[in-house]
Amino acid sequence: MEYFLELLLGGLTRGSIYALIALGYTMVYGIIELINFAHGEIYMIGAFTGLIVAGLLTMLGFPGASILAIALICAVIWSAAYGYTIEKVAYKPLRGAPRLSPLISAIGMSIFLQNYVMLSQTSDFLPFPELIPEFGFLKEYNSVMSSSELVIVAATILSCIGLTLFIKFTKLGKAMRATAQNRKMAMLVGINVNMVISATFIIGSSLAAVGGVLIACHVGQINYYIGFIAGIKAFTAAVLGGIGSIPGAMIGALVLGLTEAFATGYVSSDYEDVFAFSLLVLILIFRPAGIMGKEKTQKV
Amino acid sequence: MNNPVLNVKAVCKDFGGVRALDEAELSVNDKEIVALIGPNGAGKTTFFNCITGIYTPTSGDVLIDPAAKGQAVRINGKKPNVVTELGMARTFQNIRLFPSMTALENVMIGTHCRTKASVWGAITRNKATREEEQAVIKRSYELLQLVGLDEFVNELAENIPYGKQRRLEIARALATDPFLLLLDEPAAGMNPQETKELEALICQIRDQFGISIMLIEHDMKMVMSMSDRIYVLDYGRMIATGTPQEIADNPAVIKAYLGEDDDA
């Protein structure tokens, strides 16, 4: 039973991280119908920025909790800046190009960013400082749930609620929904579509950065490659939930996280990634619209 | 002789909650020119999509009988390419040529389902393949001549004037060797002179190839002068059918087109 609980919580934690990344995929896809291949790299850059800032502050002797907060803020700022810039450089000039072009551009961007971080920093694993303090009240349950897991799940829930409220009630959120439904129409009614797209990239990237810093705290080490696998898995989550749908991404991420946790816990840990990829392949083949998505008929 | 080549029975098509086609019935006889008219958004294009396999009808039957001998085959639910192979070819309302292929290549694509060169044939380029290729080029060229586009043989489709692109689509559809040609607003965007020429071309195609033609068209003058029979679609329903004269006199049709007055 305890093992089951441990797996359940592990799955929730994983799922939370996937959700934070998957939201970016799903939002971008909803608006410009592009799989932003470089999104996993944004997450990785968030983790690296967090590591650099946290490392500096630790050496300067800042207290633990404030380091986490500052590191998170910096990670969000820089990841958002990268997301914004990537869109301007690699995707915006390709609006209206054949569908394959921005996708290839995205793959190129992903390759570039991975190598950029590897060359600027290192190709080895870097230890990530422990920023999340051990909570006293969790001591008794330590075997099933660590404080970093609690922080991750809580942060994800907060981010998701915040995002949902933002999309629902703010003007920009409404503009986003309108653009996602029909870009031409949105433009006609005076929505600044370029700004909406930029905002989408910025928000998606910020969420990924939060995910990057938190998971780095939890796992304790990062390297330039973490974005690739996490990116594909988060994409799987987004597709599983129905790409383009925000609640779908959250549900898909949870399903994926739990599936992975239980499959590795009860079946075999060697094939950890195989489960996720197989799930991806199976969904795409049997239900490409995902759990929450709707089948669209192309108008002829 | 009086077996229809196309017989559509009670076809319905729903998009979500919207019923775009509601028990539509229609038949086309051998070597007949049939027009399908109706106000914008009536469901005419949807009707074409349903009978050519692009959409699957929600209910109802689409039956074809290429030889008009009373041996009808049910085709709803079949893929578009199968439908084309069975002998129904179409053009599109919003022209769908292959923009970066030449006019000739566009027509050559139409012959695809009537030819059979395989990978092996393509690599070895054996006698059968070479002969087939020659025949395809010849036939495609002749079709281009028929529609008056021979001067554009090696021009990319996207560089051909708009009105002529519609003619190219007709040539491409003819290359599939159909028994029934479906034209979706072939005269859209054409001036009266071009429309007249198109009308002559359509009649010529019917006589020369001995095939049936069904067209969606908004140009009433053209429809009235060339069709043998007319169907009128309104809100997904066939509200009238008959000869041009009967349709012109039908109060329901007049109401459908000028409906707003009566409703008010």
Add this chain to the structure above:
Amino acid sequence: MSNLTQETSQQSFISFFLTAGCDSVAHAVKKSFIVAIWFVFLTFPIMVIQVNTIEKTVVWHWNKIGYVAIAVFFGSFLWRWLLARKELKKDESTEETRIEGLLTRIQSHPLLKLASLGVLALAAILYPQVFDLYQTNIMVSCLVYIVLGLGLNIVVGLAGLLDLGYVAFYAVGAYAYALSNMHWGIGFWFALPLGAVLGTLLGLLLGFPVLRLRGDYLAIVTLGFGEIIRLVLENWGDITMGPSGISNIARPGFFGMKMSIMDSTIYMYYIMIGLVIFTIFCVNRLQNSRIGRAWLALREDEIACQAMGIDKMKTKLLAFALGATWAGMAGVIFAAKTTFINPASFTFWESAMILSIVVIGGMGSIRGVIAGAVILILVPEYLRNFAEFRMLLFGAIMVLVMVFRPQGLISAKRKIYKYEASNTASAANE
């Protein structure tokens, strides 16, 4: 007089270059300045600060700020100029570059064509005689990549299906030979067709379920498949020997003769030349055939294609399986060439590399893919100290190519179908 016009045209070029996309030079400088500052900010933490959290040391690379600022400042002029030029040249996209023009001229002149082919053939034959083992080996790798690139080109370039798991078929070919050689002593010449057949079969098997998907989903699913295959190779130790791989794979035999490494490398080289020629021959004929036309049409408009009677699935499957066939063969050759394989040779990077060859070289263009392979494989080999920047540059170039020159280095050239004049005349007389 002519001097003067030249001068003014030069002047206008410079001013166009400087002010592209801006109102004035001052505006342009200001813009570039802002962009440079932005990029300095952007790259600051990752490029400038290196912290070591264990030893608690920080290394600051302040000089990198300068490099970034200068590079971005000047680069942004270039960027705007290229964008503006692309806008201007939109209508003349079919215009050939100088190199393409030269190639066309050579090809259209029978004597020149023969001569250049002769020179190429001679160079290919003499290459291993002139250069040493090391160079020959590199050339063999390059030739393997040409074959892989041409194979993937069928899938991506001709049929427009983005396959990010191409390396899976390559791996299957390599493991098929390695394992069958280890267990049953099956030789290279038998394994080569075997690899091809296995590649085709796997291509059909994988393609069948996934090819129904839309373009971008297809990319991800194939990526997933590629990773699954690699992970299985890594973890299924009983069969595949796991991460440590399989060594002592037999090199190709020549009627049972024993060969030195030098000789067998040269032998390998000639085998590869043969395979490259065979591949070029097949791909060229395929793309100008009924099937090739259907691929092209499918890439342009799937719905119109189906409405014209083309079986979408079958046509796509054909491309996918044919691409896989060549990957399977290349895999066998790779195993025979290196005599050692492990799953690390078949990562996503390998797929990405082959894809960049195709994209940068020119999708759908045989000459382009060859040029792509030569540039992307040979250049980094010879510029050793730049080798670590290889993938960085490939990524950047992929983006730049997509933005500024989507047709690649050498754009695809299609056959022009001619209708014989005599027939035309007689038809016109009717």
